[in-house]
Amino acid sequence: MANIKRAIMVGIPGVGKTTVVNKVVETIKKKNLAVESIIFGTVMFEEAKKLGIKHRDEMRKLPIEEQRKLQINAAEKIAKMETDFLIVDTHLMINTKEGYWPGLPIEVLRALSPSNIILIEALPNEIVQRRMRDSGRYRDLIDEAEVTREIEMARSMLSATGIITGAPILIVINRENHIEEAANQILKALGVI
Numbered sequence: 001m002a003n004i005k006r007a008i009m010v011g012i013p014g015v016g017k018t019t020v021v022n023k024v025v026e027t028i029k030k031k032n033l034a035v036e037s038i039i040f041g042t043v044m045f046e047e048a049k050k051l052g053i054k055h056r057d058e059m060r061k062l063p064i065e066e067q068r069k070l071q072i073n074a075a076e077k078i079a080k081m082e083t084d085f086l087i088v089d090t091h092l093m094i095n096t097k098e099g100y101w102p103g104l105p106i107e108v109l110r111a112l113s114p115s116n117i118i119l120i121e122a123l124p125n126e127i128v129q130r131r132m133r134d135s136g137r138y139r140d141l142i143d144e145a146e147v148t149r150e151i152e153m154a155r156s157m158l159s160a161t162g163i164i165t166g167a168p169i170l171i172v173i174n175r176e177n178h179i180e181e182a183a184n185q186i187l188k189a190l191g192v193i
Contacts (some may be wrong), residue, residue, distance in 0.1 A: 005085045005190050008104065010158070011094045011120035014127035014134070016174045016182075020120050021089045023183035028192055034083045040090035040103075048072060060094045064101060067094070068147035071103075075111035085190065088112060092119070092157040093150075100153055104161055118186055119158045122174050124148050127166045146158045 011017040021037055028035040045056040047070050053059055059067060078088060091103040122130070124147040153172070162169040170189050174182040187193045
Protein backbone atom coordinates (compact mmCIF):
# COMPACT_ATOMS: atom_id res chain seq x y z
CA MET A 1 0.00 0.00 0.00
CA ALA A 2 2.85 2.43 0.77
CA ASN A 3 3.96 2.62 -2.88
CA ILE A 4 0.49 3.31 -4.29
CA LYS A 5 0.13 6.78 -5.76
CA ARG A 6 -3.33 8.10 -4.90
CA ALA A 7 -3.81 11.29 -6.85
CA ILE A 8 -6.93 13.34 -6.31
CA MET A 9 -7.54 15.51 -9.36
CA VAL A 10 -9.92 18.37 -8.83
CA GLY A 11 -11.23 21.38 -10.69
CA ILE A 12 -14.35 23.41 -11.13
CA PRO A 13 -16.78 22.31 -13.85
CA GLY A 14 -15.55 23.19 -17.32
CA VAL A 15 -11.78 23.10 -16.79
CA GLY A 16 -11.45 19.90 -18.82
CA LYS A 17 -10.47 17.83 -15.79
CA THR A 18 -11.83 14.52 -17.01
CA THR A 19 -10.14 14.98 -20.40
CA VAL A 20 -6.79 15.64 -18.71
CA VAL A 21 -7.31 12.69 -16.35
CA ASN A 22 -8.00 10.42 -19.32
CA LYS A 23 -4.76 11.57 -20.99
CA VAL A 24 -2.79 10.91 -17.78
CA VAL A 25 -4.29 7.42 -17.45
CA GLU A 26 -3.59 6.64 -21.13
CA THR A 27 0.08 7.60 -20.70
CA ILE A 28 0.48 5.57 -17.49
CA LYS A 29 -1.01 2.52 -19.24
CA LYS A 30 1.45 2.94 -22.13
CA LYS A 31 4.25 2.59 -19.57
CA ASN A 32 2.77 -0.82 -18.56
CA LEU A 33 1.92 0.41 -15.07
CA ALA A 34 -1.26 -0.55 -13.25
CA VAL A 35 -3.66 2.39 -13.05
CA GLU A 36 -7.28 2.85 -12.06
CA SER A 37 -9.25 6.01 -12.67
CA ILE A 38 -12.46 6.59 -10.79
CA ILE A 39 -14.93 9.45 -10.98
CA PHE A 40 -15.94 10.14 -7.40
CA GLY A 41 -19.35 11.47 -8.43
CA THR A 42 -20.12 8.27 -10.33
CA VAL A 43 -19.53 6.19 -7.20
CA MET A 44 -21.76 8.59 -5.25
CA PHE A 45 -24.41 8.42 -7.97
CA GLU A 46 -24.62 4.62 -7.76
CA GLU A 47 -25.63 5.01 -4.12
CA ALA A 48 -27.91 7.99 -4.85
CA LYS A 49 -29.91 5.92 -7.33
CA LYS A 50 -31.15 3.94 -4.33
CA LEU A 51 -32.67 7.23 -3.09
CA GLY A 52 -34.53 7.75 -6.39
CA ILE A 53 -32.04 10.17 -7.96
CA LYS A 54 -32.20 9.86 -11.75
CA HIS A 55 -29.32 12.14 -12.88
CA ARG A 56 -26.02 12.75 -11.11
CA ASP A 57 -26.42 16.54 -11.22
CA GLU A 58 -29.51 16.12 -9.00
CA MET A 59 -27.30 14.95 -6.12
CA ARG A 60 -26.24 18.48 -5.25
CA LYS A 61 -29.87 19.31 -4.59
CA LEU A 62 -30.12 16.67 -1.86
CA PRO A 63 -29.93 17.81 1.77
CA ILE A 64 -26.31 18.23 2.89
CA GLU A 65 -26.64 15.34 5.36
CA GLU A 66 -27.60 12.96 2.53
CA GLN A 67 -24.76 14.22 0.34
CA ARG A 68 -22.29 13.73 3.20
CA LYS A 69 -23.38 10.09 3.67
CA LEU A 70 -22.98 9.48 -0.05
CA GLN A 71 -19.52 11.09 0.00
CA ILE A 72 -18.25 9.03 2.90
CA ASN A 73 -19.60 5.78 1.43
CA ALA A 74 -17.96 6.57 -1.92
CA ALA A 75 -14.61 7.44 -0.28
CA GLU A 76 -14.60 4.19 1.69
CA LYS A 77 -15.27 2.14 -1.46
CA ILE A 78 -12.57 3.93 -3.43
CA ALA A 79 -10.03 3.61 -0.61
CA LYS A 80 -10.22 -0.19 -0.90
CA MET A 81 -8.95 -0.14 -4.49
CA GLU A 82 -5.37 -1.33 -4.93
CA THR A 83 -3.23 -0.49 -7.94
CA ASP A 84 0.06 1.30 -8.63
CA PHE A 85 -1.75 4.52 -9.54
CA LEU A 86 -5.22 5.45 -8.35
CA ILE A 87 -6.57 8.60 -9.96
CA VAL A 88 -9.67 10.08 -8.31
CA ASP A 89 -11.52 12.61 -10.49
CA THR A 90 -13.65 14.87 -8.27
CA HIS A 91 -14.51 18.42 -7.22
CA LEU A 92 -13.23 20.53 -4.33
CA MET A 93 -16.65 22.03 -3.85
CA ILE A 94 -20.25 21.61 -4.83
CA ASN A 95 -22.54 24.59 -5.37
CA THR A 96 -25.65 23.84 -3.29
CA LYS A 97 -28.62 25.97 -2.25
CA GLU A 98 -26.90 26.42 1.13
CA GLY A 99 -23.72 27.69 -0.54
CA TYR A 100 -20.44 26.10 -1.55
CA TRP A 101 -20.03 22.78 0.18
CA PRO A 102 -16.65 21.00 0.43
CA GLY A 103 -16.32 18.13 -2.02
CA LEU A 104 -13.44 16.79 0.05
CA PRO A 105 -14.36 17.19 3.72
CA ILE A 106 -11.93 15.82 6.30
CA GLU A 107 -13.69 12.42 6.56
CA VAL A 108 -13.33 11.90 2.81
CA LEU A 109 -9.69 13.03 2.80
CA ARG A 110 -8.87 10.68 5.67
CA ALA A 111 -10.51 7.75 3.88
CA LEU A 112 -8.78 8.45 0.55
CA SER A 113 -5.37 9.27 2.07
CA PRO A 114 -4.02 10.96 -1.09
CA SER A 115 -0.35 11.07 -2.04
CA ASN A 116 -0.99 14.04 -4.37
CA ILE A 117 -3.72 16.62 -4.82
CA ILE A 118 -3.82 18.33 -8.20
CA LEU A 119 -6.02 21.27 -9.13
CA ILE A 120 -6.70 21.65 -12.83
CA GLU A 121 -7.62 25.14 -13.93
CA ALA A 122 -8.36 26.99 -17.16
CA LEU A 123 -8.92 30.59 -18.11
CA PRO A 124 -12.36 31.89 -17.01
CA ASN A 125 -13.50 32.64 -20.57
CA GLU A 126 -12.52 29.11 -21.67
CA ILE A 127 -14.45 27.62 -18.74
CA VAL A 128 -17.60 29.56 -19.65
CA GLN A 129 -17.33 28.39 -23.27
CA ARG A 130 -16.73 24.75 -22.27
CA ARG A 131 -19.74 24.77 -19.95
CA MET A 132 -21.93 26.13 -22.71
CA ARG A 133 -20.77 23.34 -25.08
CA ASP A 134 -21.35 20.55 -22.52
CA SER A 135 -24.81 19.27 -23.46
CA GLY A 136 -24.42 16.05 -21.47
CA ARG A 137 -24.63 17.77 -18.09
CA TYR A 138 -27.04 20.12 -16.35
CA ARG A 139 -24.55 22.91 -15.69
CA ASP A 140 -25.42 26.21 -14.09
CA LEU A 141 -24.69 28.92 -16.66
CA ILE A 142 -22.57 31.65 -15.11
CA ASP A 143 -20.40 34.52 -16.25
CA GLU A 144 -16.63 34.99 -16.08
CA ALA A 145 -16.83 36.93 -12.79
CA GLU A 146 -18.56 33.99 -11.07
CA VAL A 147 -16.08 31.55 -12.62
CA THR A 148 -13.24 33.68 -11.21
CA ARG A 149 -14.85 33.48 -7.74
CA GLU A 150 -15.13 29.70 -8.11
CA ILE A 151 -11.43 29.48 -9.04
CA GLU A 152 -10.50 31.56 -5.97
CA MET A 153 -12.66 29.34 -3.75
CA ALA A 154 -11.11 26.21 -5.28
CA ARG A 155 -7.60 27.49 -4.54
CA SER A 156 -8.56 28.19 -0.93
CA MET A 157 -9.98 24.70 -0.54
CA LEU A 158 -6.90 23.22 -2.24
CA SER A 159 -4.68 24.86 0.37
CA ALA A 160 -6.82 23.44 3.17
CA THR A 161 -6.67 19.92 1.73
CA GLY A 162 -2.88 20.13 1.57
CA ILE A 163 -2.71 21.17 5.21
CA ILE A 164 -5.12 18.44 6.32
CA THR A 165 -3.46 15.61 4.37
CA GLY A 166 0.16 16.68 4.20
CA ALA A 167 0.05 15.73 0.51
CA PRO A 168 1.77 17.98 -2.02
CA ILE A 169 -0.57 20.21 -3.98
CA LEU A 170 -0.10 21.25 -7.59
CA ILE A 171 -1.98 23.68 -9.83
CA VAL A 172 -1.99 22.82 -13.54
CA ILE A 173 -3.43 25.11 -16.21
CA ASN A 174 -5.33 23.25 -18.95
CA ARG A 175 -5.24 25.77 -21.77
CA GLU A 176 -7.44 25.18 -24.79
CA ASN A 177 -5.80 22.62 -27.11
CA HIS A 178 -2.87 22.01 -24.70
CA ILE A 179 -4.07 18.86 -22.94
CA GLU A 180 -0.78 17.03 -23.40
CA GLU A 181 1.13 19.86 -21.71
CA ALA A 182 -1.21 19.74 -18.69
CA ALA A 183 -1.02 15.93 -18.54
CA ASN A 184 2.79 15.98 -18.66
CA GLN A 185 2.96 18.30 -15.64
CA ILE A 186 0.84 15.83 -13.70
CA LEU A 187 2.83 12.82 -14.90
CA LYS A 188 6.06 14.50 -13.72
CA ALA A 189 4.54 15.19 -10.31
CA LEU A 190 3.52 11.52 -10.05
CA GLY A 191 7.00 10.37 -11.04
CA VAL A 192 5.85 8.69 -14.26
CA ILE A 193 8.04 10.79 -16.60
